Amino acid sequence: MQVLSTLIVINRNGKLPVYLQIANQLMALVKAGTLRPGYKLLSTRELASSLKVHRRMVVQAYDELLAQGWLESHTGKGTFVAKHLPETRPVNVESNVQTLAGQNRKAGFQFESLPHLARPVLKPNSRLHLDDGFPDPRLAPREDLARAYRSQVLQGNAYLRLGYGDTTGSAWLRQQLSAHLNETRGLKTTASNILITRGVIMGLHLFSTLLLRPGDRVAVDAPGWFGANMNFVQAGASVCEVPVDRFGMDMQALEQICEQKPVRMVYVTSHHHYPTTVALRADRRIALLRLAEQYRFAIFEDDYDYDFHYQSKPLLPLAGADPFQMVVYCGSFTKTISPAFRIGYLVGPEDLISELALLRRIIDRQGDQMLENAVAELLQTGVIQRHLRKSVRVYKQRRDLFCDLLKTELGNYVDFQAPDGGMAVWTQFDANINLPRLAEQALRRDLFLSGAASPFEIKTNAVRLGFASSNPDELEESVAIIKSLL
Template sequence: MVQVLSTLLQVEKKSKQPVYLQIANQLMALIRSGTLQTGYRLLSTRQLATLLKVHRRTIVQAYDELLAQGWLQSHTGNGTFVAKNLPEIQLSKKEIGNEKVIAPAEKAGFRFTQQPHLDRAFLRSSTRLHLDDGFPDPRLAPLEDLSRAYRSQLLSGNPYSRLGYGDTKGSLWLRQELSAYLNETRGMKTSPENILIVRGVIMGLYLVSTALLQPGDHVVVDAPGWFGANMNFIQAGANLVRVPVDEHGIDVAALEQICRKQTIRMVYVTSHHHYPTTVALRADRRLNLLKLAEQYGFIIFEDDYDCDFHYLSKPFMPLAGADPAGMVMYCGSFTKTISPAFRVGYLVGPVDVITYLAKLRRIIDRQGDQMLENAIAELLHTGVIQRHLRKSVRIYKQRRDLFCDLLRSQLGDYVKFQVPDGGMAVWTEFDPNINLISLAEKALQKDLYMSNGTSGIPAGNSFAEPPNSSIRLGFASSNAEELEESVEIIRNLLGNL
């Protein structure tokens, strides 16, 4: 056994982990694997210190650690032994025939079912150029103001209350500032109690789906639509009912026909700038949708992910602002306002529902980042975010106009599109003969990211919509030179097909 220990116990004196812990952890692993059986008498501290060429005090510390945890037992004058109350462990088997060596860090020893609707690639572009899904430009974000506000929250006030647990609904200050902001800019009639601070729209969707949907419920989604929302409804056990979208938004007349035939629990809409097509829901359809919700008793989940970025005129008022019966759950975030890295959003609804959802939020995420929430509240209070939005809208409109001119002049033979009234992307229809997957792969080789038309959903996933020839090309996160270079790369690639 001395020879075995000399090969199995290795000491790395340059490691950040103390040597005594290295030895203790390795001895623990040998006991777990069955190499050192219960009742086995260990070498004396002096013998093991000599063997490993370390100070005897180091071995004493290692043994003391294992004694304290119950792995070893010491008998005065008789030595140190592997504890007898441990279950007897058989030596692990190596690969025999078709039997594989178990790798517990890589593969679980228990069974579980992987749900196919969760198979969706993460958007993690590291390219220099990007025509993304419609993201903001973080170079424009008021980061210095946010940094100062965050620092102020860390250092000022009562540290016990400031750095302790807070309201599950989120920072009261942020909810107060948001209530005033939404009432002023969205025509809503809210109080802080109508608002639940969440990590983003996706968290708002999860809370509403988990709390308000039952397995077998029917949820209306738009087609084409956002698979991120659909994933939440499927996860809750709901059945998706797809309703087409045209140039005026979701087909409310088709929805009414569906409501006459079956019970609808929820309708998911992006009423302001429909995702992915960017079209706005026309006024008459908005009114009819609210009437249908009241008549048939379904919830409207209104995802208003980029309301502030409208270029033609003032933004449409949300459905939530004209809701006479409390049927709308309204959700937005600061993802498009500042940057996706700052996970602060808001879910707005009747007080009784918000209070209930706050109870659910508590068991999955006790509270959000109160420091960040208060920092954003300060930026709203001082008008920093409002000024940033005015500046961003002006810049993004210039980028939209330039990008659409480039698409028209450089790619006019290959694409069709409508200039969007708002948002951060152009819904672009390519010639059906163009293989978008191949085009995106070749663009990536040129350090340009663009969608390949599959929304990151693996082929064969039965929950995914079939790929088509239209994709979102985001313009907001790129400056003029980057947009020109990106379009030139696509033009050259298409010219070589």
């Protein structure tokens, strides 16, 4: 009987209460087969004495296991391991150390690895970074956002504010966002035309899941965003690539694809094409809307960084000139504030938004109501608008400096066009330069180069070099590192 007490070790300085330590270890002994069904345990007094703990701790441990069904008690006879438990073959722990050490690494059941999902997640943590085109969080209105978020958490009716909300997103944010989009992008929306998401990628996933069926065809830019294509393949669709030139997607090529077989959806980054940053020219915008009406395909317009345009005024979205309601417009605050703040939005006809909200409910019941209301406050008070005006000035200066550095310091190795907008420069490297190797060498010097091993960079030997998230000194040092490596 004394053997049981030697198998239980009490950590008196641990965070877990003593009675739970006893209960958990007894449960583990039953699971391992060391204590078989029907085994009689020590009395609470005997086990407490052996473990040198208060009897109440053992009583609580036994009560916990009795409640969970691991033990059973018989008046006048004692406490036993429950007889209804199946027999477990004892495990020799010492001889199975390696097996136990790796038991959480591989699932015990079979599942299929999906090759279209096999793409590394960007997590730059180096001191310097020429990323995919991210904003500089040092410029974000963090104090204003923190103040607004705190007020949302602490003020008002706690039951309403901290409870479940609308699956379409904060009503306040949708109202403010509707007014903002109508004013800045020429859209004609109400709050009912907007679904708040966790970002563009969530909006794209929802729309693809709702719209696409196995065998459907989706036309995309080539080169294009691999993240979008993953969603189309996941939905069972076939991806058709449409070439992009200096005026954006080739509409003649798209029309030829439509003539061959029905196209269900066209995905386009019309304002600043990803990855090349070129804008879809006006005549091609008209042609795309005409083709959508003629061939009845939906257009998903991903306007991921509309606010950051440096030459004249930004081109208005396709959605604002769509008389047939064929365009679904999507954007986010990821580039406006910072990628950590996951707020995006889908804009479309009311019936579509209502259906997407039903679908969203089984994926993510709702977003962060506090954050959404805080952003709504910043829109209402003009904080975000002032932040955007300041950021555009700063990013334009950084773009000009970076393009000058590329020309003067790396002119013999790269070719590029200064982008009219966005946060990155599409940079074509000399064919003799191995981009993945260059990225590896740069990382050893604490400089992250975005996506130097992704499909379009390998095929074209070009890469997006983000300038917005680095200040002038950091841009100069980054270019100097690349020059030294070349």
